[in-house]
Amino acid sequence: MAARGSIDLHSSDELRERLEALVEAGHREIVVDLTAVDFCDSSGLNVLVRAYKHARTQGGAFTVTGAYGRVENVLRTTGLDRFLISTPPEV
Template sequence: MGLALHTTRQDDRVTVAARGSIDLHSSDELRGRLESLVEAGHQEIIVDLTAVDFCDSSGLNVLVRAYKHARAKNASFSVTGAYGRVENVLRTTGLDRFLIGAPPEG
């Protein structure tokens, strides 16, 4: 399965819901989407990984670069919904400490 991206906007918050696998073949699509959102000036970018079943090192690289790019533009960037293998790889690499956002309130 490839990667499908769906972007929703609410005020200054933009959420990119990803579905499928983030790997060498699909990470460029995610990179392009995240770069364009940061460059457009969005102040809060959230990547929802609830429907992502696999993320390799190229996907992690995209997330880290997007995080750094957003921070350089004074925007927030976080990942939500990671579970299973995806959550495990984020925790194993230590990326969970700055990529995974706080759970929503309420």
């Protein structure tokens, strides 16, 4: 799934609903592409963390990819990068 724009108080409910629907539909590996996201506030982080937890309780995986700039910085600053950003396997 690709997100775009800002993930904030005004848009986080829509993202939450879409992510919940994916998990409930049985998708077990959810990847959210944040390449086109330029801002993410605490409500956006909350949605991502809840989606991660929800997917895990259903036996699935949840990761984000494409985070850069301010979005990558907030994920790293909060330590959420360790859980949400998938790292490629070492060769």
